[in-house]
Amino acid sequence: MSKPVFEDILNYKTGRRNRKSYALAFLVLSIASLGFTALSLSLVSANSTFTAVLLLLSIPLSIxxxxxxxxxxxxxxxxxxxxxxxxxxxxxxxASLVVQVFLFFAPGQAGENTYGSDPRNMDEIEIFGS
Incomplete structure (x- = not known):
């Protein structure tokens, strides 16, 4: 019973996300970021047009x-x-470390709050939203 991981992943203005959905989304984004960083760093030493194009594409992806x-x-x-x-x-x-630990372990408010309905009231967890 959780919000689908990739639902509202670009919506920074509204919505709520529970601990499980947050942890899974954080894990996926971290793996993507580390993988792309490793790929970019491995290609830095190579001198080619492909490397330059890949490094230029890394800027929007990082953003x-x-x-x-x-x-x-x-x-x-x-x-x-x-x-x-x-x-x-x-x-x-x-303070960033304290905030990050707080985000992982603090329980969410039960029921609806001023920011929306409880994300735990979903029927089943989905990795990719339907």
């Missing part, structure tokens, strides 16, 4: 991954009962 991470984190904060603006605490060096 997209950051937007997705901001969206799921703000949805998770809304599930806990805080505004997405609390995500700005991630800019403070050691």
């Amino acid at each position: 997209l991954l950051v937007i997705c991470q901001i969206a799921i984190s703000s949805q998770r904060l809304r599930d806990i009962g805080y505004s997405g603006w609390f995500l700005l605490l991630m800019l403070i060096p050691f």
Whole structure:
């Protein structure tokens, strides 16, 4: 009973995301980011046009991954009962670790809150939204 992982992954203005859905989305985004970073770094030493094109394509992909991470984190904060603006605490060096642990382990508010309905009221978990 969870929100589908890829549902509203780019919607940073509305919605809620529970712990399970947040953890799965965070894992998928982290693996994608690490894999693409490793690929980019392995091709840096090669001098070719393909490498230059791939590195140019990495900029929009990196921006997209950051937007997705901001969206799921703000949805998770809304599930806990805080505004997405609390995500700005991630800019403070050691506070970011505390906020990240808080996002993973803090229980969400039961039932509907001011940010939307409870995401745990889904019928079944889906990895890819239907």
